[in-house]
Amino acid sequence: MSAYKIGQSIDDVRAASGNISIHKMSSNENPYGPSPKAITAITEQLSQLHYYPERDDSKITRALAEHFGKGLCAANFTTGNGAVDLINLLESAMFVEGEANSIVICPPCFGSYAATAKLKGATVIEHPLDPQTFAIDSAGLANSITENTRLVYICNPNNPTGSYFDQSALSQILDSLPEHVTLVYDEVYYHFATEFRMPDAIQSVLHKRNIVILHSFSKAYGLAGLRTGYAIASEAIIAKLKKRKLTFQNDRLSMAAMQAALGDKQFLTKIIDNNTQQRTWLRRQLDDLGIQYWPSQANFICFKAPNGKTAQQIIELLLTYGVMVRAAFYLPDCVRVSIGQAEANRQFIKAISEIIDQTSGGTER
Ligand SMILES: Cc1ncc(COP(=O)(O)O)c(C=O)c1O
Numbered sequence: 001m002s003a004y005k006i007g008q009s010i011d012d013v014r015a016a017s018g019n020i021s022i023h024k025m026s027s028n029e030n031p032y033g034p035s036p037k038a039i040t041a042i043t044e045q046l047s048q049l050h051y052y053p054e055r056d057d058s059k060i061t062r063a064l065a066e067h068f069g070k071g072l073c074a075a076n077f078t079t080g081n082g083a084v085d086l087i088n089l090l091e092s093a094m095f096v097e098g099e100a101n102s103i104v105i106c107p108p109c110f111g112s113y114a115a116t117a118k119l120k121g122a123t124v125i126e127h128p129l130d131p132q133t134f135a136i137d138s139a140g141l142a143n144s145i146t147e148n149t150r151l152v153y154i155c156n157p158n159n160p161t162g163s164y165f166d167q168s169a170l171s172q173i174l175d176s177l178p179e180h181v182t183l184v185y186d187e188v189y190y191h192f193a194t195e196f197r198m199p200d201a202i203q204s205v206l207h208k209r210n211i212v213i214l215h216s217f218s219k220a221y222g223l224a225g226l227r228t229g230y231a232i233a234s235e236a237i238i239a240k241l242k243k244r245k246l247t248f249q250n251d252r253l254s255m256a257a258m259q260a261a262l263g264d265k266q267f268l269t270k271i272i273d274n275n276t277q278q279r280t281w282l283r284r285q286l287d288d289l290g291i292q293y294w295p296s297q298a299n300f301i302c303f304k305a306p307n308g309k310t311a312q313q314i315i316e317l318l319l320t321y322g323v324m325v326r327a328a329f330y331l332p333d334c335v336r337v338s339i340g341q342a343e344a345n346r347q348f349i350k351a352i353s354e355i356i357d358q359t360s361g362g363t364e365r
Pocket of ligand 1: 084217218224280
């Protein structure tokens with residue numbers, strides 16, 4: 001059975017490569033560290049760890065409702081151990097026991113949708129993005145749905161391509177879905193979409209549409225190691241999800257960190273601004289090097305492996321320069337680089353430009 005393959009850890013690479021400085025640009029993490037307010041909140045909780053946490057996440061769901069406003073209430077939210085946990089929870093809640101179940105995904109996309117569904121015996125139906133532009137087929141997506149389809153996954157901005165779509169595409173998809181299908185709208189990178197007007201999916205939740213929005217504290221808030229995320233949906237959908245959650249599912253550290261990070265506006269602004277600036281800088285450098293890449297509104301860029309190399313060859317060559325990147329899933333010729341701090345980005349560009357020079361002799365693989 002296929003499980004989602006995680007990337008190498010920085011310790012693995014350090015152990016293998018001795019003393020060179022390593023830049024981990026492979027998992028779309030926040031290179032600036034966690035929200036300082038979250039660190040303080042976690043530290044304050046440490047001496048309380050002998051006490052159970054609150055029974056449920058109602059404190060944080062109230063805080064989320066207040067944070068977003070727009071008429072949402074606590075009952076429109078539930079938290080999980082990262083968006084991955086919520087994907088798993090959604091599939092458990094929406095799959096029908098004793099019947100065939102299927103999901104529809106739009107590859108190239110995040111691997112966990114298919115991995116967790118397959119573990120539950122579901123069929124994974126692929127409705128690919130446009131192979132040239134990575135645009136979503138909003139007009140035709142519903143054609144891939146069968147009577148057993150429970151969930152359709154779309155991601156905006158999309159991992160690994162960085163591509164994005166607007167309100168009209170989201171509305172078209174939602175309007176095309178039959179009643180028995182729930183749309184999972186994965187928006188874990190939404191903070192980074194600073195040069196594009198993202199759809200207002202919360203309006204669809206307020207209109208009780210069949211949609212679940214996924215958000216995460218792993219990306220802009222820098223809490224990937226803590227495993228915290230949340231879903232936004234109609235009260236009916238959230239109630240269905242909550243039935244499957246365990247008492248004391250959220251630990252003290254996660255709940256304190258989420259609450260504090262939500263209030264850390266200064267940190268968030270810094271992260272988003274830096275990401276936009278560094279993304280612009282990287283785009284310019286890639287242009288100068290003649291490397292093909294796709295427009296991204298996320299904290300990573302997907303580019304074509306230069307000089308006819310495979311993604312794997314470029315990944316291995318970059319590692320020799322201490323730069324960790326990842327293959328863009330489903331795309332053997334494309335590499336995904338997470339946007340780092342300025343120094344990491346410079347090291348990446350220096351390395352890739354030297355690799356281009358070294359490998360410019362031929363296009364053999
Ligand atoms: C598109 C997408 N969705 C969900 C996740 C999982 O996020 P979390 O760390 O909250 O589990 C990731 C992680 O990289 C992702 O890229």
